[in-house]
Amino acid sequence: MTAKSQTRWTGEPADLLRVEKGFRLAEVDPRSTPGFDGTKKDGRADLADGVGELDELQERLYAQSRVEKDTPAVLLVLQAMDSAGKGGIVRHVIGSVDPQGVRLKAFKAPTAEERAHDFLWRIEKETPPPGFIGVFDRSHYEDVLIGRVRELAPPEEIERRYGAINDFEKRLTDAGTRVVKVMLHISPEAQKERLMERLDRPDKHWKYNPGDVDERMLWPAYMDAYQVMFERTSTASAPWHVIPADRKWYARLAVQALLLEALEDIDPQWPIADFDVAAEKERLAAT
Amino acid sequence: MTAKSQTRWTGEPADLLRVEKGFRLAEVDPRSTPGFDGTKKDGRADLADGVGELDELQERLYAQSRVEKDTPAVLLVLQAMDSAGKGGIVRHVIGSVDPQGVRLKAFKAPTAEERAHDFLWRIEKETPPPGFIGVFDRSHYEDVLIGRVRELAPPEEIERRYGAINDFEKRLTDAGTRVVKVMLHISPEAQKERLMERLDRPDKHWKYNPGDVDERMLWPAYMDAYQVMFERTSTASAPWHVIPADRKWYARLAVQALLLEALEDIDPQWPIADFDVAAEKERLAAT
Incomplete structure (x- = not known):
């Protein structure tokens, strides 16, 4: 662990948060801050420190892909119950990266058109090209979460989907994409507070949907669906990570750390010029 | 002019930078800072101040569009010679807005597929939906810029395109989209310096393309093509703005100001809840 922003981690965040065999979602405390030995203030400072690192790694990755066509991509998959903070991750972690x-x-x-195709049809079209960081805010996993809880498809179709997802993600990782799967784990109490705040503030009403409470009433069924999803789709090449999310600062820091690790693992390099630098300098100087 | 970030402007940036009848590109000094009465340090401070305003206006616009389907969109069109700073605008102005x-x-x-269609085919597919800020980094204007200079199409086809562009943009503005067209105007001397810097720094080599010097040698022909483009496509509903761009801080501040004006003109409002807030509070409290 060398990254400056991660010195308060007691281990690799990816190792600490990864879903391994025997994982039980029910045993994760949504208010905990696994592996981070610091306060909220520390966490925010470390998040700010990580911005520069993430920025440089992303630019290197993009630069490399301009020259090397087989440069990897990164795909961050975000799943969570409503109000767990997906939007904040996009805004505060992804928002610090060059939008290009x-x-x-x-x-x-x-x-209707998407429903007429296999559930992965609309997903495959959105996978990131080489050199890009892709972010899925919700994903194909909805088809085994709400799909299962609301019985939107027959049980045998839901069963089939776990395998189809693993095959799809295997193709992605075989092609070099780092698939970083994150479930933001919020407690029902924190959700209640956050939804109530949306109702209390007129400038937040637009974020509230009465359907949110309907889904909330199915909390145990959703937790079961997540548990099964972890068991069936946390693979060696595309494991899940469960990030306690009652503390927003921790969740953001942890997602940033996972992205930093994925990029450090790729270790992108500034590409070597495929033109004669000295000759170009002369040509430019002559203009 | 009420926006806090714009108190050092001596007038509305949109008015100061707009291409009107009789405009001559050759008369614009790329090192000038029209209408801004402040230093580089002031400009940077004002840019930072504008971030919060732009952020709130964008969120309001997005929020309104979740409820009102005819909410306007904003489309920023960026055109420029190489190294004029389009990337910096995207990174430092657009990058401050919620990526969502x-x-x-x-x-x-x-x-090849795009060339087999009319030149606007690929463009129309990318116009922003209601509530979004769209950004075109280069655009349909390439088809009357490099298209004209490099004679990529017959003269009568180039002629036809000016009218087709005006019709296309009229459809957009009639549908409520604010089309903000910006040409970043750099001097050939500044371009030479910036291209040379790319050649001097190995971490910038990837941004350099030998073709850049080929285009550079056609500078006067490009300036002519821009001049004709302004005359033919700076319309009342979608005017061009020429922003002197030798000083990056000024160009960024000016683009931010144009976006702020477009958003203030839309004046987006937090939408009124389309559900019974009190009833939802009770329903949520009972969970």
Whole structure:
């Protein structure tokens, strides 16, 4: 662990947060801050420190991809119950990166056209090109979460999807994409507070949807669906990470740390010029 | 002019920079800072001040569009000679806005499929939906700039395009989109310096393309093509703005000011809840 922004971590965030065999979601405390030995103030300072690192790594990745066509991409998949803080991650972690290197896609309820295709049809079209950081705000996992809880498809189709997802992600990782899957884990109490705040503030009403309470009433069924999802789709090449999210500052710092680790693992390099630098200098000087 | 960030402007930036009848590009000094009565330090401070305003206006616009389907969009069109600072605008002005409300599209040389269609085919697909800020890094104007200078199409086709562009943009503005067209105006001397810096720094080599010098040698022809473009496509509903760009801080501040004006003109409002707030509070409290 060498990154300046991560000196208060007691271990690799990816190791600490990864879903391994035997993982039980019910045992994760949404208010905890696994592996981070610091206060909220420390966390915010470290997040700010990480911005420069993430920025440089992203620019190197993008630069490399301009010359090397097989440069990896990074895909961050965000799943969570409502109000867990996906939007804040996009704004405060992804928002610090040059927008020219980011491909952000928010998946809503599928359209009629999308429903007429396999559930992965609309997903595959949005995977990031080489050198880009892709972000899925919700994803194909909705099809085994709300899909399962609301019985939007027959049980055998839901079963089929876990395998289809693993195959799809295997193709991505085989092609060099780092798939960073994150579930932001909020407590029902924190959700209640956040939804109530949306109702209390007229400038937040637009973020509130009566359907949020309907989903909230199915909390245990959703937790079951997440648990099954982890068991079936946390693979060696594309593992899940569960990030306690009652403390927003921790969740943001942890996602930034996961992205930094993925990029450091790629270790992108400034590409070597594919032209004669000295000759170009002369040519330019003559103009 | 009420916006806090704009108190050092001596007039409305949009008025000062707009291309009107009789405009001559050759008369614009790329090192000038029209209408801004302050230093580089002031400009940077004002840019930082503008971030919060732009952020809130964008969030209001997005919020309104969640409820009102006919909410306007904003489309920023960026054109310039190489190294004039389009990337810096995207990074430092657009990069300060929540990425969830931005649709950024960089247009490269058209693909074979795109060339098989009318030149506006690939453009129309990328116009921003209601409530979004769209950014075109290069645009349909390439088809009357490099298209004209390099004779990529017959003269009568280039002629036809000016009218087709005006019709296209009229459809956009009639539908409520604010089209903010910006040419960043750099001097050939400043370009030479910036290209030389790219050649001097190995971490900048990837930004250099030998083709840049080829285009540079056609500078007067490009300036002529811009002049004709301004005359033919600076319309009342979608005027051009020429922003002197030798001073990066000024160009960024001016683009931010144009975006602020477009958003203030829309004057987006937090939407009124389309549900019964009191009833929802009770329903939520009961969970």
